[in-house]
Amino acid sequence: MKIIVTCSTRFVRAADGTFWSPSHTFGYNFWTRYLDVFEEVRLVSRIKDVKRYPENMVRMDGPGVVPEPLPYYEGAVDYMKVAGKINRRMGRIINSNDVVLLRLPDLVSNHAWLRCRNRRPVFVELVGDPYDGLSRKSQPIAGGLIVRNLYKWLTQLQCRDVDGVAYVTQEALQIRYPTRSGALSVHYSSIALDDEWLAATPRSSLRKNLVTVGSLEHMYKAVDILLQAFAKFTERLSNGVSLTVVGGGRHEKAMRSLARKLGVAGKVRFTGHVHNKNDLREILDSADLFVLPSRQEGVPRAMIEAMARALPCIGSTIGGIPELLPAEDMVPPEDATTLADRILEVLKNPVRMQNMSGRNLKKAAEYTGNVLAKRRGAFYTHAMEETKKWQRARKDYGVTF
Numbered sequence: 001m002k003i004i005v006t007c008s009t010r011f012v013r014a015a016d017g018t019f020w021s022p023s024h025t026f027g028y029n030f031w032t033r034y035l036d037v038f039e040e041v042r043l044v045s046r047i048k049d050v051k052r053y054p055e056n057m058v059r060m061d062g063p064g065v066v067p068e069p070l071p072y073y074e075g076a077v078d079y080m081k082v083a084g085k086i087n088r089r090m091g092r093i094i095n096s097n098d099v100v101l102l103r104l105p106d107l108v109s110n111h112a113w114l115r116c117r118n119r120r121p122v123f124v125e126l127v128g129d130p131y132d133g134l135s136r137k138s139q140p141i142a143g144g145l146i147v148r149n150l151y152k153w154l155t156q157l158q159c160r161d162v163d164g165v166a167y168v169t170q171e172a173l174q175i176r177y178p179t180r181s182g183a184l185s186v187h188y189s190s191i192a193l194d195d196e197w198l199a200a201t202p203r204s205s206l207r208k209n210l211v212t213v214g215s216l217e218h219m220y221k222a223v224d225i226l227l228q229a230f231a232k233f234t235e236r237l238s239n240g241v242s243l244t245v246v247g248g249g250r251h252e253k254a255m256r257s258l259a260r261k262l263g264v265a266g267k268v269r270f271t272g273h274v275h276n277k278n279d280l281r282e283i284l285d286s287a288d289l290f291v292l293p294s295r296q297e298g299v300p301r302a303m304i305e306a307m308a309r310a311l312p313c314i315g316s317t318i319g320g321i322p323e324l325l326p327a328e329d330m331v332p333p334e335d336a337t338t339l340a341d342r343i344l345e346v347l348k349n350p351v352r353m354q355n356m357s358g359r360n361l362k363k364a365a366e367y368t369g370n371v372l373a374k375r376r377g378a379f380y381t382h383a384m385e386e387t388k389k390w391q392r393a394r395k396d397y398g399v400t401f
Helices: 028-036 075-094 107-116 144-161 172-176 223-234 252-261 277-285 301-308 336-347 350-367 371-397
Strands: 002-006 011-013 019-021 040-049 065-070 099-104 123-126 164-167 184-187 209-213 242-246 268-272 289-292 313-316
Touching: 002 028, 002 075, 002 107, 002 371, 011 065, 028 040, 028 065, 028 371, 040 075, 040 107, 065 075, 075 107, 099 107, 099 144, 099 371, 107 144, 123 144, 164 371, 184 371, 209 223, 209 277, 209 301, 223 242, 223 252, 223 336, 242 277, 252 268, 277 301, 289 301, 289 336, 301 313, 301 350, 313 336, 336 350
Parallel strands: 002 040, 002 099, 011 040, 040 065, 099 123, 123 164, 164 184, 209 242, 209 289, 242 268, 289 313
Antiparallel strands: 011 019
């Protein structure tokens, strides 16, 4: 049996017909998780055609993973131009006996949900919070608070409407986006680390090199807040300290400008996109403290990867981060002053950093092995069995989709 998966990830199609992802996270290996249960993944997403062979990207298609391209757009104006085409294309894609799974939040997945509603089983993997993701600082949009609340309400409606929801958090997203009575509700992270990610031992030698990892396409990761905090506490340190910002996107130029404005450009290194996992591990291994003051999160892969390298971590009290870190290692979002104080507090306490390192390495180990795969497999199997029941009912009553 096949599964249709809709997602917000944007891919590109090269002239030779191959498909590529700008992030190593969403390369081919990520999508093969569905092949543990299904014979094929039909991956529905926006796809941009490019003439030149893409550099610094990872292949995302391959045996069993078949892209289903939707018209490409960026922003609300572009979306309105192609919304009708997306709707028609989505109708053709989901007009089948395949399992339908929506990775939310995602605007194009709304088309699939509306096409399927009250007609067939639908399942959701909720991987983030649209209300936090559409905050004024994360992703400024026309309509601001109205759009945020509308998207929040729509996601709540979808989670109450579908036949099963898999959350990436243990509690956080479930509170804001509950399922209806009788629907399956499970939790598992989208993250499954290879054993090679786990450091052999906690760290014992720590200096003052900071690192953060996240796309700068949107301001979800609050790099601006981190730069402001960095400028505040570097004035209070006699020894040298550095910050490495891993990730690229349309806001990178603005963040470089902000670093210059704050007078810390000489201490901040912007790497742009890092697609090779070995290169990313080297960057993490050369750092001493990972900082992620996010405005929106599910469960952050970047933080778990940093924890797996035994890095002490500081994060915000957003989304699933409280499921990874204790209260003393977190700060409120949008609070550069408190973040600066917390970073300085940690850097001045090597014993505390060593304790954080050991605790984080132990926590990251929970995201390896077969535990998450078993939870995912059970959810996918349930989705398949419920879809088969629907197929049999259609056949018995002569119903067409």
